[in-house]
Amino acid sequence: MPKATIDDVATLADVSIKTVSRVVNREPNVREATREKVEKAIAKLNYRPNKAAQNLASHHSRLIVLVYDDPSAYEIPSAGFIIRMQQGALRACWSANYELLIHPCRYRNKDVGEELKALIEQVRPDGIVLAAPLSNVNRIVNAILETQTPIVRLSPGKQNGKQFSVATNDREICAEMTRYLVSLGHRRIAFIKGHPDHKAVGNRYLGYQDGLKQCGLPISDEFVIEGDNSILSGEACAAELLNRPQPPSAIFAANDDMAAGVIRVADRLEIKVPEQLSVAGCDDIALAQQIYPALTTINQPLAAMADEAVRLLINPEGKTKTPRTAIVPGTLRVRDSTGPAPGQL
């Protein structure tokens, strides 16, 4: 049987198509009795509004596009992050009867801007969620802005006043992690900074300092060292720190990969984690639960962030109010790599 149209429903319910439209779109000005009659007809005919027709007539597509960096096969570690973003974005979309289009792209390509403009002009999404690191590339952001499409930037660490964006409380939560380590009795807490180009991790170092300060501990860079976000650099930093005459009793790394490197070196040096050394990371990548001991870290609430981003796009609020940055808080994930400081010095 051919799909029922709004006309069929109108005929069956003995009303005009406009009334059916009102019922379908939950508009006011329909008498309760009429509404019921229409709803009965809809159910009977198993009517579903045709999206293409709705889009054409209403000039909006109920479509959100999620744009993110396309992981090449060899950096599929980011897969978990992407899936979580998608899950969050989908949750918000579906709850508002929107659909989500995904658009991974290579952000090094010169033409990403043109590519996105073409996409936008064809499918006319009602909004774009732009994930980091693309959200930090002005060329790309501007290309999207030219199309007049609402955009929300997803940038875990960084804020930006010109458009709506969603970020985490990186700094605050890193302070919390530091306080947690102090509460376990640690006093010599080292911090491994990330690659300076990676904006998100700058705040983490500040958070580490905040945490020390809040506990009344002196801030010094004696135990601060810089890695490049890789496991290998974590190993190198750990080797340097742990071979000192006065090694730290806890090492807090600006990301999980480096923390994993620390654990690996500790294992090699036969330093027991967490009995002799506490290790904490940041990001809660899949690896964090797979290594031994399971890594204490900070969860990046990517799903919640993407959810919030879509909400900002869909809600009328997002269209009218002045740009703001929504903050979605991360949470501590205390696992097995942290414990009381040895000997309570």
Next chain:
Amino acid sequence: MPKATIDDVATLADVSIKTVSRVVNREPNVREATREKVEKAIAKLNYRPNKAAQNLASHHSRLIVLVYDDPSAYEIPSAGFIIRMQQGALRACWSANYELLIHPCRYRNKDVGEELKALIEQVRPDGIVLAAPLSNVNRIVNAILETQTPIVRLSPGKQNGKQFSVATNDREICAEMTRYLVSLGHRRIAFIKGHPDHKAVGNRYLGYQDGLKQCGLPISDEFVIEGDNSILSGEACAAELLNRPQPPSAIFAANDDMAAGVIRVADRLEIKVPEQLSVAGCDDIALAQQIYPALTTINQPLAAMADEAVRLLINPEGKTKTPRTAIVPGTLRVRDSTGPAPGQL
């Protein structure tokens, strides 16, 4: 400026809108000079056809929906698989100017069928790619079929004659892995079977037997043992095999998790991999590259499979010919966990 429409282009090029339509859709029967004139106008106005209007008028949406099982947060290991499927599906979609809608869903839900029907009737995709394990649930497949939407099932191991589907050459490639182990001098090659409910892995056992046969080795179940696909079961099976008076010199597991379990046990028993024991897995999950030594395994060509699935939906071939199963071959990924048999017995 308001977006240009087909009328604007027609006016500027001084032709009818039908001619513009012909040029846009690369239809024949346009004189070269006319085509150029129109293309110039299109470029000048930066015209892009409105998808909603195209969809409404043409009764097709240039939209493919990829349906797969939604990983809960705690089984994100599957994230890599999903991303690869998406990448493959997107590649095929974009190359034909289609878009991809993703639709993860919980396949245990009773209402998945209804959910999918509602989705399909609203967005009217031109086709559905249904990934395993959903593709093996008749209730779900039938719900989709009721909507008359073309569907291609993605089921790595299993074939099914009633609809189009895409599978891998599990059996053949497992035979190849077995032959590879034999070529390294191994004669006592154990096989750890997977959970019998998991259809994909049955073929792997057959492939193992084929491989032995092809090398002229006797087939016996002396070295065949059954796990349940988990790392833990891999450990248990390995413990049993390696504690025998005559242990195998190579262990081939029906999936990577179990193979990882084998390596873990070997490490515990101080059996060197690959010097004393070769270990091979199947699936090429992310873990395969992360463990030490890196696991020799079989790549599941999920991206290529999804790509092929979308092609089947988009190409006219898919709509007319009789259902068939396309086979996308997997490939051996030789890494560090396999080597020459010790002592050449």
Next chain:
DNA sequence: GTGAAAGCGCTAACAC
């Protein structure tokens, strides 16, 4: 509260 009419921007079918 409800309905009639006029599009939205395209494609399909057919005429020329």
Next chain:
DNA sequence: GTGTTAGCGCTTTCAC
């Protein structure tokens, strides 16, 4: 080769 006409199935506007 090219143009004309009539929709596709909705929403919008405005009249009642």
